Amino acid sequence: MFDVIVLGGGAAGFYGAIHIAESNPKLQVAILERGKDVLGKVKVSGGGRCNVTHAEFDPKELTKNYPRGERELLGPFHNYCTGDTMAFFEKRGVPLNIEADGRMFPSTNSSQTIIDCFVGETERLGIKVLKNSSVVGITPLDKNKGKDDYSWEIKSIRNSYKAKKILVATGSNPKIWELLRQMGHTIVPPVPSLFTFNIKDERITGIQGVSTNASIKIVPTKVNNGKYKAALKNYTIHPSDLESEGPLLITHWGMSGPGILRLSAWGAQLLNELNYKFSIKINWLPAYHEEGVLSQLQQIKEIEGKKTVLRTKAFQLPKRLWISLVKASGISDTDKWADISKNQIQNLAKQLTNSKFNVDGKSTFKEEFVTAGGVDLKEINFKTYESKILPNLFFAGEVINIDAITGGFNFQNAWTGAYIAAQAIAKGL
Template identity: 40%
Template sequence: MNIAIIGGGAAGFFLAINLKQLSPNITVTIFEKNTTVLAKVLVSGGGRCNLTNSFASIDSLHQAYPRGDKLLKRALRIFNHLDTYKWFEDMGIKLVTQEDDCVFPLSQNSNEIIECFKSLSKELGIIVKTSYNLSSITFNDKYALTFNQDNERVQYFNAVVITTGGSPKAEGLNYLETLGHKIVAPVPSLFTFNIPEDPIRELMGIVAENTIVSLQGTNIKASGALLITHWGMSGPAILKLSSYGARILNDKQYRFKILVNWVNEVNCDTITDYLNSIAAKNPNMKVSNVRPYDISSRLWHFLLNKAEIPLDRKWGELGKKGINKIMNRLSNDEYSVHGKGSFRDEFVTSGGVSLESINFNTMESKSCKNMYFAGEVLDIDGITGGFNLQAAWTTAYIAAKAISQQLKEN
């Protein structure tokens, strides 16, 4: 039996390795269009490879996966984050779970994961071919594939697995649509916000640890740390918001307004009462010298200026109007976003092959027998924190198990 895997990324290698472990006598070939394999694994987590997440802070799977959560919930019963943890540790890679629930190799080096995959592939006899770009695929008893190498020589396979990752353009998935699969137009997910010509950028490098950021005019919001950059805003809260609002933000052509709650307190009366208590205790102190909610000094001064409160004004002189101005700035600070920036740790798209086209128990195509899918080519995407790689491991494992079972039955 001859199996082709199209795409030499995380899902492709994980699937190939698990498949060969389950069915050692089959021939498995990975075809990668680029000159190197596992490129995204290399840069994941800032070069440390955020393998998965402990899911400890996730109350609902929809929090982690804005799209695909319902079917993925079922898939995670077969292979979840605990299985991922055990799999890599069984392969000799020690893992560590950080305070933010992200799981990394103890070495903090993504090369350890890459070398593990390459070593296992060699040991198991998996064939890896780079610079092989798929030119055509047809089916008649077997799959006939041609590549832009080997003078377009036709190669035949009993089964094909598509693990090509996220496609930035729908045209890259046209061949799958021709084969009967529904394609959800891909749009970017997980990106930073450009806020040009706004003085906030002068605070670059400051992190507000506990914020709520919302998309104005919608119910979409995200919480977490916010990083001010020289181009605008980044950090977990912004990245999550970009994921939750991926399709709406694309429709808006990345021109929209956000509201920042710098203190993660949604009750305005609670903020007002707290500010009044500060004023009562420190009536003769300058407003600039007493910072509520442990806000950084530079950010506090910036917000006071934006609220038109003189830095040398005393707390006792603020009055109801002054307190209200500060409360509004802390809880409802508006910024205009004009464009998106890149997030180099993860390159994620929302969209791909519709889950309606897939049997999620096996990852097999509903329209093409013996064609399987795994990874980000599917219309599943998660927030930052190891969730996208977990989806890759889960779908790849299920596909490998299903292919192996199919071979046994035949």
Template identity: 45%
Template sequence: MIAANSMRMEKSAQASQTSKRSPRLAIVGGGAAGFFTALTAAEANPGARITLYERGQKWLAKVKISGGGRCNVTHSCFDPKELSTRYPRGSRELRAAFHRWQPQDTLDWFAARGVKIKREDDGRMFPVTDDSQTIIDCFLRCAQEAGIERLKGVGLKSLTARSDGGYRLERTDGQTDGADAVCIAAGSLKASPLVRAIEALGHTIEPLAPSLFAFNVADKRTHGLAGLSVQDAEVRVNDGGKPQQGPILITHRGLSGPAILRLSAWEARALQEENYHFAISINWLGQTTENQVREQFNRLRKRSGKTNVTAKVFDAIPRRLWERLVSVSGISEDMRWAQLPKDQENALIQELVAGSYSIQGKTTNKDEFVTCGGVCRKEIDWRRMESKMAPGLHFAGECIDIDGITGGFNFQAAWTTGHIAGESMANP
């Protein structure tokens, strides 16, 4: 009898150890955060049974189109404190998370798998192939080698906690699965069927709003100038807010480029409240002041008084844009600097350093733009990316109320949160 009891206890202990070694893990979302969560979990616990669910028909769809098809993998900002300042929402939480996994860790991870990453002058980092497929192929190969089950075209309709621990997953194809731990890494929660399930598990969804979008402008100052760009401009919302510096691109619909996208990120919720009808002020000369421009004009009067004002003055401004700003300031084509009336000079200075533009809507790439809002940050244990309400439920990536400006920062947030979530799920 004693021997039998001892044998049963030993088998029970072995079963318990096997269960710990081989948890069943479900990752919802086949994008950047989802894949990185799954791959990290597989590396942390090779015995884990991992299933990756993607309701769409393509894996890593946003990775494919990001950076103009090159994939802006990360940014060469390696200080966690400085890096965290690039996030309009989530800065404080990500600062601590970046001490766990930051851009250098990302570069090392890819290098160990044969993917070389290069740095560009503005700090953005891309695969040396300039092809996002390089990143996708790496993930797919690693997932195959790790034995991760991948279900494409299969999403989740609902997610409920089981009384005995773990979760019951109702799939969009009518089947049900069970999991010991689940990670929601489904990207934007806009129109997601998971919102109701997440809320039912006790979580709050912060209001969703588009981020990283271009501005629609119908203005004679930019009409017909699509394709022109100014590399060091400054833009701000007229009623206040933090100015953003960087390139501005004139498009067929209005304005885009890094400075515009950054402004859209920092002001995402405020602009949504205005229904995307608002005014911005542009300094086409970056941080050059009105007085500095006036001094430049005074020198031109003295040294080049016979030169036409339409002749380009500033190297930073394309010729056609300069001519347009001169024209809308009421200055004739044959006006010379020595003859320029004070009121027209003032009008031109205003156009250069504080031109006001009326925005009449936004333009977003439906696949590429980022959404701010999502699962409330305070309801997540950032040491494990685990729910404070529902043990075994984790979150990674854009479904959380975090978002970064353009430049590789949103992917880095996906890698960081995915890494922490994957390690935590693999070792509960």
């Protein structure tokens, strides 16, 4: 018998349990974790360094990094934001470092530091952590029929428990979503959110590892143009959300990097609808438009006529990428600027500012699998993170239909939701 049972031994689950027990030390709190280990996603996040949060301290600006949940998170972020997260860890001897791109990591650069902090806190506060306890049933109890004030019975594969309140922090767990659906909640079908693009194209073959800042835009193919337009309306996506500027990394299988991952998050539902077959247009020189580049190329032709095009450093681009785009324009290794035609120059300007690539499939971004989907946001009170359908049932983290771009934002959503839910739970007991 427990006052509170937290379902899920991940980031949101531990953070919530710790805050519940701290707010009311008399409460009996337990975490049920289906696996043999806890905090698995924390361990692999940020390449094993754990990207705890992001150095954006303005709640409104912070919400702009959430394709799903932007409107709902404004109030919660005013309540508990990045600075509060930093204070939580620093109070427990875990200072965070801010990197140039805004990502924040423990100063040890090891996710184990975060795991040790959480596990140590649960031991200090007397929170029971029950591993290998996959939940198979959640049943609301009729208080009128019993003498106790327990609201829930939770069945795991090992045992049965009663609790006054539940915090569901199970992440992307289809079995838990199904149990919630059976109890009356609407579950938005989950689709992958953070992923890289599979592209086979001669222009990027053999130049894997090249990274550069680029402007990228998702566009439909001729075949799926109708489906693309329908999906835009269906998921209320603005075309500007499908444009991104940032670092782009060429890989063995296609393209990755923050610029691509941002598009994968904003376009998650639409791209799933298109079965991950679509096109992207890339401007490799985001500071320029096609006419400006064409004008500059014509000036270079006049000044550097005796030099070969391939060996000229016309723009600040990685050398291997420049060579590839020059060749794609129909210009050979030995062609000099003076010898190339007007058509070849126009082709080069187009390759540099308006390259089109066909995407056919996706790949998971490292081990940091994130989904769009989960408990419908309309069914949650974001002042408390309590269910509007089932009293004494609370949510935090990725179990609800909120997800973010890469950079520590998904963790901040977990910390904020878990903290607010914890305060409401502790106050109500």
